[in-house]
Amino acid sequence: PADIQGDLSEVLLSEAEIHARIAELCREIERDYEGRDLLLVGVLRGAVMVMADVSRELRRHIEMDWMAVSSYGAGTQSSGVVRILKDLDSDLTGRDVLIIEDIIDSGLTLSWLRENLSSRGAATVEICALLRKPAAAKVEVDVRYVGFDIPNDFVVGYGLDYAEKYRNLRAVGVLAPHVYS
Numbered sequence: 001p002a003d004i005q006g007d008l009s010e011v012l013l014s015e016a017e018i019h020a021r022i023a024e025l026c027r028e029i030e031r032d033y034e035g036r037d038l039l040l041v042g043v044l045r046g047a048v049m050v051m052a053d054v055s056r057e058l059r060r061h062i063e064m065d066w067m068a069v070s071s072y073g074a075g076t077q078s079s080g081v082v083r084i085l086k087d088l089d090s091d092l093t094g095r096d097v098l099i100i101e102d103i104i105d106s107g108l109t110l111s112w113l114r115e116n117l118s119s120r121g122a123a124t125v126e127i128c129a130l131l132r133k134p135a136a137a138k139v140e141v142d143v144r145y146v147g148f149d150i151p152n153d154f155v156v157g158y159g160l161d162y163a164e165k166y167r168n169l170r171a172v173g174v175l176a177p178h179v180y181s
């Protein structure tokens with residue numbers, strides 16, 4: 001069988017580094033939301049791994065809901081077009097909402113999503129993103145919890161895909177150019 005790890009030119013973040021950072025973020029989240037109900041909103045599909053690990057690392061009750069939006073096609077470029085593919089099941093009125101994302105690239109998805117969720121009457125809408133690419137930003141997004149700022153390379157793994165593959169890698173790595181060129 002093909003070794004998917006072999007399609008990486010570099011491992012950026014190991015599984016252990018990711019989990020250590022998530023633990024730190026979760027201690028901040030526990031402190032910041034003490035005494036308040038918390039709804040985690042995961043953005044399908046990339047945020048599945050972050051959601052699984054953040055939710056289990058939190059030593060408190062949470063609720064989970066999911067939205068599916070898409071800003072990318074099968075390629076590596078952001079189109080800026082955000083579509084709702086699956087909406088939330090929860091009523092957000094008065095809720096403290098924490099959006100869980102894998103990566104902020106151009107920022108277009110999250111700036112749109114924060115506006116959209118705020119307009120539904122949430123009390124607060126904050127963002128937790130494992131990765132952020134400062135050099136790729138097209139709009140500024142105020143992110144309360146960021147795992148790592150990374151270079152503007154095409155990264156995959158830990159939920160992040162290239163043409164729907166590589167999401168199941170435990171590490172985050174740079175996709176070797178020969179794979180997509």
Ligand code: PRP
Binds near residue numbers: 043101105106107108
């Ligand atoms: C990716 C990623 C973020 C978004 C970031 O999702 O998971 O959700 O793009 O890009 P942006 O900051 O430029 O908007 P994608 O649309 O590829 O869907 P997926 O999560 O199903 O892979």
Ligand code: MN
Binds near residue numbers: 043044045046047
């Ligand atoms: Mn996504």
Ligand code: MG
Binds near residue numbers: 046072160161
């Ligand atoms: Mg994607």
